[in-house]
Amino acid sequence: MMDLLLSFLILAGALFTFIGSLGLVRLRDFYTRLHGPTKASTLGVGSLLVASALYFSTRGEGVSLHEVLVTLFLFITAPVSAHLLSKAALHLKLHSLAPLPQGERSEPSGPNRSTVSQNSERDAQ
Amino acid sequence: MLRPPPHPLVALTLAAVWLLLSNSLAPGQIALGLLLGWAITLFAARFWPTTPRIHRPLLLLRFIGVVLADIVVANLAVARLIVVSPARLRPAFVQVPLALKSDLAISVLANTICLTPGTVSSRLAPDRAHLLVHALDAADPDGLVATIKRRYEAPLREIFEPC
Numbered sequence: 001m002m003d004l005l006l007s008f009l010i011l012a013g014a015l016f017t018f019i020g021s022l023g024l025v026r027l028r029d030f031y032t033r034l035h036g037p038t039k040a041s042t043l044g045v046g047s048l049l050v051a052s053a054l055y056f057s058t059r060g061e062g063v064s065l066h067e068v069l070v071t072l073f074l075f076i077t078a079p080v081s082a083h084l085l086s087k088a089a090l091h092l093k094l095h096s097l098a099p100l101p102q103g104e105r106s107e108p109s110g111p112n113r114s115t116v117s118q119n120s121e122r123d124a125q
Numbered sequence: 126m127l128r129p130p131p132h133p134l135v136a137l138t139l140a141a142v143w144l145l146l147s148n149s150l151a152p153g154q155i156a157l158g159l160l161l162g163w164a165i166t167l168f169a170a171r172f173w174p175t176t177p178r179i180h181r182p183l184l185l186l187r188f189i190g191v192v193l194a195d196i197v198v199a200n201l202a203v204a205r206l207i208v209v210s211p212a213r214l215r216p217a218f219v220q221v222p223l224a225l226k227s228d229l230a231i232s233v234l235a236n237t238i239c240l241t242p243g244t245v246s247s248r249l250a251p252d253r254a255h256l257l258v259h260a261l262d263a264a265d266p267d268g269l270v271a272t273i274k275r276r277y278e279a280p281l282r283e284i285f286e287p288c
Contacts, residue, residue, distance in 0.1 A: 069145045
């Protein structure tokens with residue numbers, strides 16, 4: 001019974017991590033691609049960690065709580081890095097499928113704006 | 126000279142993290158954890174000029190539960206979007222007007238928005254009046270803003286800034 005539950009959790013974690021990376025290929029601009037990794041790192045890694053905690057807690061060596069710490073650090077660092085990546089992308093004015101909001105355009109752009117947007121369009125194809 | 130730590134809550138959290146790291150509840154480890162929490166908060170006190178206060182601890186627990194449930198639901202939704210129809214996404218930037226004032230509350234809100242997949246907080250306006258959020262699939266941008274404000278900002282406001 002425990003084996004079934006553990007296998008389910010590990011498979012679900014692997015599946016969600018895979019879908020997260022698949023998003024990097026299938027989505028078409030930088031901002032939407034950013035959603036893939038944030039997703040993989042929450043539910044995918046989350047269920048892997050639950051599986052790990054269950055497995056090591058039921059082996060008779062006491063409760064294993066290191067996974068709580070991993071979750072904590074992950075949930076603190078992942079959003080911050082996503083926020084910074086997205087902020088940097090806005091600053092460089094990368095090609096975006098969604099129209100940029102008003103007021104963002106008037107800020108001074110990066111030194112090589114044209115090359116950056118060409119690159120991102122080439123990447124998108 | 127022994128002084129009480131300037132941020133008792135942070136000190137206790139650090140002690141708990143130490144106990145989790147060492148994965149034991151031996152008296153020695155508890156003492157070491159408390160000592161570390163006390164020393165670190167004392168040395169780092171100058172980085173935190175204001176002491177964060179949690180006014181509604183029970184509401185905070187409920188908020189964490191809501192966020193965890195939302196993470197699961199939103200993950201399933203975004204996974205479906207990626208697998209089934211990446212070409213039909215309607216990504217959008219939305220401006221969320223902020224009623225929160227304190228640094229801690231705003232950063233918790235931004236982190237929450239990033240954690241729930243489908244939305245990434247992109248930029249905080251310099252005057253802290255707006256938070257720019259990128260949504261992966263926003264059929265109804267105004268509804269999204271209303272949801273964020275009602276579901277995440279309102280409880281955070283009661284927890285950190287009840288006045």
